[in-house]
Amino acid sequence: MQKLKGQRALVTGASSGIGKAIALELGRNGADVVVNYRSGDDVANAVAEEIRAGGVRAYAHRADVSQEADVVPMFQRISAEFGGIDILVNNAGLQKDAEFHDMTIDQWNTVIGVNLTGQFLCAREAIRCFRRQGIRPEVSRALGKIVCISSVHEVIPWAGHVNYAASKGGVMLMMKSIAQEYAPMRIRVNSICPGAIRTPINQGAWETEETYNALMRLVPYKRIGEPDDISKAAVWLASDDSDYVTGASIFVDGGMLLYPGFENGG
Ligand SMILES: NC(=O)c1ccc[n+]([C@@H]2O[C@H](COP(=O)([O-])OP(=O)(O)OC[C@H]3O[C@@H](n4cnc5c(N)ncnc54)[C@H](OP(=O)(O)O)[C@@H]3O)[C@@H](O)[C@H]2O)c1
DSSP states (O other): OOTTTTOEEEETTTTSHHHHHHHHHHHHTTOEEEEEESSOHHHHHHHHHHHHTTTSOEEEEEOOTTOHHHHHHHHHHHHHHHSOOSEEEEOOOOOOOOOGGGOOHHHHHHHHIIIIIHHHHHHHHHHHHHHHSOOOTTTOSSSEEEEEEOOGGGTSOOTTOHHHHHHHHHHHHHHHHHHHHHGGGTEEEEEEEEOSBOSGGGGGGTSSHHHHHHHHTTOTTOSOBOHHHHHHHHHHHHSGGGTTOOSOEEEESTTTTSOGGGTTOO
16 A cells, blocks of 8 residues: 555655665655755666656755755755655764864764754755645645654764764754644654664674674664664654654664663663
8 A cells, every 4th residue: 555645755865775765665655756865866866766667756856955055946846846745854964973072163063064954954945835735635634744864862872973962962852843833734743763774874883793793782672773674664654644643753773772781680
């Protein structure tokens, strides 16, 4: 069953990892999909082509989500090509790690700019589009849905990654505040908080047996997450199956939040 048939979605950072898996899964569930990316035209176009092969509309759109001058035209194009937008997945993100005393202002600004300001800019444009559109009860009970890809680090402090943890902590209260402000208009806003997922962003943490085993000490479920663990949750949050869910952080983390240091009694 195609749960998202007739809906129009934008996934930011959809040329790789979690964003790519979400874009493909939205398409498999019947949504038309815009594949946003920042670099690598060929990879992004291949994702869009794979989605189109399933019989829905899709195109790749290059834009840096941290730049207002890129984000506003990206939403104008969706309105022009698809006639509107029903689902935003705020996924684009990166890390610029450093010990805190060595962290440069550039490392700080880049991570906050993409991970937090980028989510603000895209969410604001999506809300503006939703408000201009009427509700379409034949496709969804909600006027619009926003799914923010946050992290377990919206609550777990992370030494050596202060800029990243600060950006995801910011996403948490931004998401909840937008959810509160727009729930009366039937706009739902939620986050998925992944634990360790096998993507290029954290390759060092899973590519050798030694680092993988070290990572598993943090994961009670004793396996790394795969991008599709996140894409299934994203489709649920974008669909009417979760119509009474808004302002929620859904942790998809194999139990990483369960204080794994205590799993043998502490
Ligand atoms: N993997 C994990 O374990 C994990 C855990 C928790 C949270 N997350 C979150 O999940 C999201 C996706 O991460 P991932 O693991 O899938 O990493 P990834 O494979 O590195 O993918 C990140 C994507 O974001 C894009 N991107 C980066 N900066 C951008 C910008 N300014 N504008 C538009 N797109 C931009 C990248 O494009 P380019 O390649 O062109 O830069 C890439 O397509 C991030 O928000 C990350 O914080 C991941």
